[in-house]
Amino acid sequence: MATAIKKGKLHVATLTVNDEEHAALVKANTTLLDLLREEFDYTGTKKGCELGDCGACTVLMDGKPVNSCLVLAVEASGHSITTIEGVEQSGKLDRLQEEFINQAAVQCGYCSPGMILSGKALLMRNPHPTEREVREAIGGNLCRCTGYVRIVKAILAAAEANS
Amino acid sequence: MSEAAAREFSVIGKSVPKIDARDKVTGRAKYTGDLKVTGMLIGKILRSPHAHARILSIDTSKAEKLPGVEVVITAKDVPSTFYGISPARYDETILAIEKVLQVGDKVAAVAALDEETAVKALSLIDVEYEVLPAVLDPLRAMDEDQPQIHPQYERNISVEIHQNFGDVEKAFQQSHLVRTDRFQGNRATHVPMEPHAAISKWENGKLTIWSSTQSPHYFQYHISRVFGLKMGDVRVIKPFVGGGFGGKLEPSAAEYVGAALAMKTGRPVKIVFDRREVFFHNRGRHAQTIELTTGVTKEGKILGVYGNYIIDGGSYTSLGIASAYYAGAMLPLIYEFDHFKFDCFRVHTNLPSCAAQRGHGVPQPRFAFESQLDMIAKELGMDPIEIRKVNARRPDTMTLNDLKVNSCEFTACLDKARKISGWVGKKGKLPPGQGIGIGCGGFITGAGYPIYRTRLPHAAAVVKVSEQGDIATLYIGAVDIGQGSDTILAQMAAEAIGINYEDMRIVSADTETTPHDFGAYASRQTLMSGHAVKQAGEEVRRQIIELAAELLEANVADLDIDRRVVFVKGSPEKMMPFETVANEFFIRKGPLMGRGSYTPPKLGGKFKGAAVGTSPAYSFAAQISQVEVDEETGQVMVTNVWDVHDCGTVINPDLLHAQVEGALFMGMGEAMYEEVVFDDKGKPLNANLGEYRVPTALDVPQVISELVDSYEPAGPWGVKEVGEGATLPTMGCYANAIYDAIGVRIYDLPLTPEKVWKAIQGKKKQS
Numbered sequence: 001m002a003t004a005i006k007k008g009k010l011h012v013a014t015l016t017v018n019d020e021e022h023a024a025l026v027k028a029n030t031t032l033l034d035l036l037r038e039e040f041d042y043t044g045t046k047k048g049c050e051l052g053d054c055g056a057c058t059v060l061m062d063g064k065p066v067n068s069c070l071v072l073a074v075e076a077s078g079h080s081i082t083t084i085e086g087v088e089q090s091g092k093l094d095r096l097q098e099e100f101i102n103q104a105a106v107q108c109g110y111c112s113p114g115m116i117l118s119g120k121a122l123l124m125r126n127p128h129p130t131e132r133e134v135r136e137a138i139g140g141n142l143c144r145c146t147g148y149v150r151i152v153k154a155i156l157a158a159a160e161a162n163s
Numbered sequence: 164m165s166e167a168a169a170r171e172f173s174v175i176g177k178s179v180p181k182i183d184a185r186d187k188v189t190g191r192a193k194y195t196g197d198l199k200v201t202g203m204l205i206g207k208i209l210r211s212p213h214a215h216a217r218i219l220s221i222d223t224s225k226a227e228k229l230p231g232v233e234v235v236i237t238a239k240d241v242p243s244t245f246y247g248i249s250p251a252r253y254d255e256t257i258l259a260i261e262k263v264l265q266v267g268d269k270v271a272a273v274a275a276l277d278e279e280t281a282v283k284a285l286s287l288i289d290v291e292y293e294v295l296p297a298v299l300d301p302l303r304a305m306d307e308d309q310p311q312i313h314p315q316y317e318r319n320i321s322v323e324i325h326q327n328f329g330d331v332e333k334a335f336q337q338s339h340l341v342r343t344d345r346f347q348g349n350r351a352t353h354v355p356m357e358p359h360a361a362i363s364k365w366e367n368g369k370l371t372i373w374s375s376t377q378s379p380h381y382f383q384y385h386i387s388r389v390f391g392l393k394m395g396d397v398r399v400i401k402p403f404v405g406g407g408f409g410g411k412l413e414p415s416a417a418e419y420v421g422a423a424l425a426m427k428t429g430r431p432v433k434i435v436f437d438r439r440e441v442f443f444h445n446r447g448r449h450a451q452t453i454e455l456t457t458g459v460t461k462e463g464k465i466l467g468v469y470g471n472y473i474i475d476g477g478s479y480t481s482l483g484i485a486s487a488y489y490a491g492a493m494l495p496l497i498y499e500f501d502h503f504k505f506d507c508f509r510v511h512t513n514l515p516s517c518a519a520q521r522g523h524g525v526p527q528p529r530f531a532f533e534s535q536l537d538m539i540a541k542e543l544g545m546d547p548i549e550i551r552k553v554n555a556r557r558p559d560t561m562t563l564n565d566l567k568v569n570s571c572e573f574t575a576c577l578d579k580a581r582k583i584s585g586w587v588g589k590k591g592k593l594p595p596g597q598g599i600g601i602g603c604g605g606f607i608t609g610a611g612y613p614i615y616r617t618r619l620p621h622a623a624a625v626v627k628v629s630e631q632g633d634i635a636t637l638y639i640g641a642v643d644i645g646q647g648s649d650t651i652l653a654q655m656a657a658e659a660i661g662i663n664y665e666d667m668r669i670v671s672a673d674t675e676t677t678p679h680d681f682g683a684y685a686s687r688q689t690l691m692s693g694h695a696v697k698q699a700g701e702e703v704r705r706q707i708i709e710l711a712a713e714l715l716e717a718n719v720a721d722l723d724i725d726r727r728v729v730f731v732k733g734s735p736e737k738m739m740p741f742e743t744v745a746n747e748f749f750i751r752k753g754p755l756m757g758r759g760s761y762t763p764p765k766l767g768g769k770f771k772g773a774a775v776g777t778s779p780a781y782s783f784a785a786q787i788s789q790v791e792v793d794e795e796t797g798q799v800m801v802t803n804v805w806d807v808h809d810c811g812t813v814i815n816p817d818l819l820h821a822q823v824e825g826a827l828f829m830g831m832g833e834a835m836y837e838e839v840v841f842d843d844k845g846k847p848l849n850a851n852l853g854e855y856r857v858p859t860a861l862d863v864p865q866v867i868s869e870l871v872d873s874y875e876p877a878g879p880w881g882v883k884e885v886g887e888g889a890t891l892p893t894m895g896c897y898a899n900a901i902y903d904a905i906g907v908r909i910y911d912l913p914l915t916p917e918k919v920w921k922a923i924q925g926k927k928k929q930s
Contacts, residue, residue, distance in 0.1 A: 043197035044190015046405070048356050049438045053852035056356055084190035097188040101180045104817035107825065108645025109187030110356040110405030116188060135860040142852060144356050144406050145645050147828030148860040150821055 013077040017042065018086025026073040033057045033068040035076070036083060044084035044113045048142070055141030058114035059083050065121040067140070084113035087120060096120055096158040105154040107145030114141045119155040127162040129155070173726050174658040175651075175880060178817035182650045182669060183403070183643070192403040195360035195375045196435045203362065204233055206424045206434040207281035208416055209271040209288050210443060211263035214297035214513035214845025215310065218259060218290060221271055226287040231280035234427045235288065237271045241423040244389045248413055248518075248614055252321070252480040254313055255516075257389065257419045262295070264312055264478040265513050266846045267443025269416050274424040274432050297513040297845050301475035302452060304510035312478070312511045321476045321509040322484050324772060326491060328563045329502035334467025338458030340542055344535050345454045347911040348527035349838040350475065352447030353520050354857050357405020359444060360435040361417040363425035370425070371398045374418055376672075377407040377644055378682025381614060382414050383674045386422060401672035404644040408829070409519035411644070412684050413481060415444050442839060442850035445515035446481055449474040449524065451490060453531040463543055463550040467502035470494060470528065475517060476509045482518035482614070483509055485775055489524030492776030494532060495562045497573060497605040497783060498554035503563055513845050519684065521829055522606065522890040530834075530912060533602040533895025537902065546590065547601050547899065548581050556605070556783070565768030566776050570883065572809040573605070573783040575871040583869060584787040584805040590903070596792050598904025603785045604891025608875070608884035609687025611766040611777030620760040621687070623678035624695035626656055626703050628755040632745025635660060635703070636668040640680025641692035643671060646886055647818040648688045652696050654814055655879065659700025660757075661707075661724025662741055678760075686884040689814065690779060690877070691761050697879040698759025706755060711744045779877035782884035783809040786827070786892035788864070790900040797920025799901055801831065801864040806889055809873045812881035823868040823889040830893025832858045835913050 010025040017040060024039045033050075036042040036059065045068055048056035052067040059068045060082035087094045096119050099105070106112050115138055122129055122137035129137065134155045135148070143151060186192040223235040238258040245253035258269050271288050275281035296310045303309055304319040312319055335341045361374040370392060376382050379399035387397040404411065417434040424432040436444065456469040470491055476483045491505035540550040556562075558571040580601065581587065589599045613621065625638040637656045643649040653667035670676055680692055704724055711729040712719045715737055723732050730738035748755045766777035789803040806823050813819050836856040840848045849855045868889075874881035894912060902908050907922035 037197075042190070043193065046194070046357070047196065047435075048358070049852045051438070051851055051853060054356065084188075088189050093185070093188070100188045101184040104178065104181065104821050106181060106184045106187045107647070107821060108356065108404060108406040109183070109192055110194065110645075112187050113190050135863075138860045140859075142354075142356065142857060142859065144354055144408070144829070144857065145825045146821060147824040147831075147858075147866065148863050149824040149828075149866055150817075152860065 011074050013073045015076050015078065016080040018083060028074060030073040031069050032071040032073050032076045035073040036068060042083045042085055046110055046113060048110070055114045055118065056111055058117045058141060060117055060121055063121065063124060065118045082117065084116060087116060094120070095161050096123065096155065099154040099157040103150045103154040103157060105146060105150040111141055111143040115143065115151055119158070122155065123159055123162065128159055131156060172658060174654050174664050175814045178815055179650065179654060179664045181647055181818070182653050194357055194403045194405055195362060195373050198362055198373055198402060200362055200364060200431040203431040203433055204274040204276065204428060205278045205281045206272060206274045206421050206432045207285055208269050208420055209285045211259070211266060211268040211270055213263060213292055213294050214266050214299065215295040215312065216263050216292040217295060218261060218263065218270065219293055220291045222289040223271060226273060226284040229280065229284050229287060231276040232284045233274045233430065234424060235271060235273050235284065236423060236427060240427065242389055242391065246385055246389050247480050248482045249480060249484045250615065252484065255479040257423055265515055267440065267515065268478065269420065272420045272424060274428050299512060299514065299841065299845050301450065301510050301512050302473055304512055305508065312513060316511060319511040321480055321511050322487050324487055324491060324505060324507040326505040326770065326772065331467040331469050331502040331504040334502035335458040338466050339461035340539060341456060341458040342535060342539055343454065343456040344538065345910065346531035346534065348451040348453065348530065349833065349912040350448060350450045351520065351833040351837045352442065352445055352839055353408035353410035354852065354855065355406030355408060355410060358436040358438060358441045359411060359415045359417045361421045362431055362433045363418065363421040364431040365425040365429060369396045369398065370422055371400065372418055372422060373400045373402055375404050375411055376401050377411045377642055377684055379642065379672050379674045380640060380679055380681055381412065382418060384615065385414050386418060389419060390422060398675045401642055407644040407683060408521045409523065409684065410446050412519055413446070438852060439850045442847055443515055445477065446518035448520045448833065449476060449483065449486055449517040451527040453528060455531045455535055457535055457539060459539055461543065463540065463545050463553045465498055465500040465554050468494060468500060469504040472507040474507065474509050475514065476511055477514045477516040478511065479516040481516045486518060486524035488772045488775035490528050492564060492772070493525045494528055495564055496566060496781060497556055497603055499556050499560065500554070501563055514841060521826060522887045523685065525606065526830065526833065526891050526894060527912065529604050529891045530894035530898065533892065534898050537899045538908065548577055548586065551601070551603060552577055564776065565773060567766065568781050569877055570780065570811060570873050570875040571783055572871045572873045576783055576785040576807040576809050579869060579871055580785040580787045580805055580807040583867060586787060596794055596904055597790070598900045598902065599787060599789045600896050600899030600903050601785065601787050602892035602894065602896025602899060604888055605781050605783045606884050606888040606891060607685055607776065607778035608780040608782065608878065609691045609763070609778055610685040611763050612774045613681055619679055620762045622680045622692040622695040623760040624692065624699040625678055626660065626699040626757040628703060628745045630746065630749045632742030634666050634668055635662060636670060637696065638677045639669065639671050639692060639696065640677045641671060641688045642683040644683050646683065646822060647815065648683065648692065651689060651814040651818060652692055655693050655696045656700045659697045660703045662727050666727070686887045689882050690879065693879040693882055694761035695759035699757040702757030702759065703755060706748065707741065707744050710748050711739055714744065714747065715739060780811070780875045780883040782888040784888050784892055786896045788896045788900045790897065790904055792901060792904045792919065794905060794923055797916035797923060799835065799914060799916065799919060801897060803865045805867045807869050807871060808885060808889060809871050810885040811873050811875035811878055811883035813870065814882060819885050820868040822885045824866050826887060826889035827866060827893055828858055828863060830890040833913065834894040834897045838913055
């Protein structure tokens with residue numbers, strides 16, 4: 001049975017995803033989001049709008065949060081990417097993930113990977129954020145279920161655990 | 164004393180973590196779009212660029228020749244069966260047959276090896292249209308000079324409702340004050356973070372669909388009907404769902420077109436809507452134009468109400484008949500009055516179809532009512548909370564439209580909201596530009612009747628205990644779309660059996676492996692599915708106790724089970740572990756199972772439309788908000804919201820308050836920002852998440868969610884609704900707070916800075 005044929009000029013993208021080396025042949029217009037989801041099967045990275053509006057596809061690129069729908073796969077080449085699948089380390093949840101569970105910050109869960117990665121990036125650069133700083137850090141991650149109330153609490157609780 | 168107070172619970176009433184939370188925070192949870200099925204094709208839909216046009220010809224030959232394209236289909240390749248929700252108004256087809264009725268209507272479809280090829284193929288399909296004049300203004304839709312959209316709906320009337328209870332004219336004559344005001348609602352839409360998605364597989368005469376759905380059952384029912392299949396040959400499976408809010412209650416083109424493509428190609432087909440397509444499919448809030456007349460005594464007692472509405476239904480009927488009835492039926496719920504007249508025209512326009520969205524039809528009428536009640540209070544010199552208390556519904560009463568209310572702690576909600584918000588110290592005493600306001604609501608706990616006529620129970624459950632007795636699995640058709648039904652139903656099952664929450668596993672929302680349930684809508688599952696679960700769990704418990712009585716040489720009546728221990732009441736040393744008894748049961752008798760089902764009692768009156776609004780139980784809520792208005796810019800900042808809910812016994816406090824917070828925030832978006840807008844050709848101008856403005860983490864006020872003691876006799880353990888009720892008070896609540904802050908009344912939603920600023924300028928000119 002025929003499978004998808006890649007047409008046009010192909011480029012090699014070599015990148016680290018969750019501490020593992022990955023390489024793929026991609027088209028110039030392939031997004032990092034599609035590369036992660038379709039080629040590498042990191043489907044924890046969600047597709048919500050493909051315009052950079054919703055933040056569901058947030059991943060960390062060299063520790064900084066990016067909308068992976070707005071990053072081309074070729075741009076990500078040579079960089080280190082963390083997806084939600086890479087946040088849990090050797091079967092142990094990150095404190096932030098634990099607090100998302102403890103604070104009931106998860107409802108449908110579609111925004112959760114992006115939220116957690118935006119929160120993670122914040123806590124890496126600012127271990128003791130104010131509530132305002134938390135709200136600003138997740139300002140680009142839309143959630144339709146929670147009203148953000150418990151998401152903010154969860155990130156603050158994880159920060160509290162930093163001290 | 165209530166049952167809730169009489170017995171201490173072991174599992175329910177506790178904020179256990181969500182049963183799926185770990186999967187969701189690690190990215191393991193698979194949503195429909197994350198699934199890959201071997202041999203899968205990608206489906207894409209060609210959509211109309213015109214709001215109203217006749218299709219003259221479609222040429223698919225170029226698209227068919229594109230390498231990688233497996234099939235291109237148009238209306239002639241698929242069943243022409245009309246579908247919809249109300250049998251008398253099935254008016255939508257898989258692909259448009261003669262005419263397109265809105266921008267984004269479904270014209271043709273492609274299945275290809277990859278998405279890029281599918282999208283390219285769409286651009287190679289040539290469609291010749293004869294563009295027709297479009298109906299874009301719902302208030303003009305019934306005019307003689309307007310084109311008729313559907314041949315069967317004269318003057319574009321989708322439904323007209325004329326209900327009359329008591330003698331409203333006489334009530335107005337006897338009133339001290341009668342006010343008529345006109346309010347305008349907005350076209351808001353659900354915006355689930357996960358777009359609609361489906362994978363359809365056609366194999367050996369059987370259609371399997373993985374779908375982002377709120378109701379596998381209704382999907383199975385409608386899809387089998389449209390394709391002429393037995394229901395047993397259609398299996399609908401719900402993977403994780405990224406939110407629904409009413410928008411995933413009926414099959415969309417993702418399922419209908421996807422199934423057609425799968426049947427044509429013999430290969431699985433995945434269709435995932437892009438965000439624009441979610442706006443095209445819509446099924447969101449009807450924009451309602453509401454003229455409301457209310458008569459009161461000089462003490463503020465409401466004597467009569469007349470609601471005269473025109474509501475914009477958009478292109479197809481969908482669930483809109485129910486929406487229209489709900490818009491009137493729920494008005495007499497939270498305040499007691501005897502005379503009510505309701506006239507409503509739901510009209511068709513060439514805009515996306517409107518249907519059910521959180522609070523189904525009710526939030527905008529509540530906005531109108533709560534706003535007007537404040538205006539009346541002002542004229543009478545009454546405090547807004549006092550006028551609500553004068554009229555507040557009492558428990559064990561019947562509304563004028565025959566809705567039977569059991570538990571009702573609405574007055575307690577008002578009192579508590581007043582107290583925790585500091586109302587007395589703030590009302591009329593805040594600095595200029597700041598204000599405080601109240602709004603209230605009440606909602607059904609599940610619809611009394613299903614969407615189509617059937618004698619099926621509304622919910623059913625099976626519990627199976629493992630052979631070793633270490634775990635139990637709940638098989639349930641109820642649908643977790645993020646609200647947490649899997650979690651609270653597992654808690655309920657554990658409580659009923661006498662085991663721990665951690666011992667529960669759940670299989671849910673798959674028409675082949677789980678028993679029938681109507682699904683996630685109308686705030687029904689905690690009560691209705693909960694009843695079935697309680698019964699199934701108790702059947703397991705009874706069987707365990709019967710066997711344990713034999714093993715322990717004790718009387719059945721003397722035995723109890725709590726947290727996995729079967730023991731003799733009063734002599735706890737006479738006990739056996741649950742797993743020992745369960746294992747012995749399996750050895751002696753085979754699988755240890757319990758079954759349950761629930762059908763609500765016969766509810767409602769005899770008049771036309773009497774079924775809408777019926778429910779075994781009703782929630783009540785009072786909300787108070789505090790705002791700051793920038794008089795220079797019209798910008799409104801909501802700083803605090805206090806919500807007090809009467810929602811019966813609580814199964815999981817964290818999840819319950821999370822529902823209130825989410826509902827309230829959705830109401831806030833609709834109140835303050837959200838509106839789909841169109842150009843003069845009917846094309847949506849903001850069908851994306853940058854310009855359709857939903858609240859972000861930076862917009863959300865401090866929210867305090869509190870409860871009042873309440874026990875609902877119709878619910879298992881005394882439960883009732885919470886998921887939708889908190890959406891209802893918010894719009895009126897904000898409008899009233901804005902009035903308190905700056906003395907201007909906004910009658911149109913959303914309450915944008917532009918409208919507030921204009922109203923301020925208008926007031927300045929007057930003075």
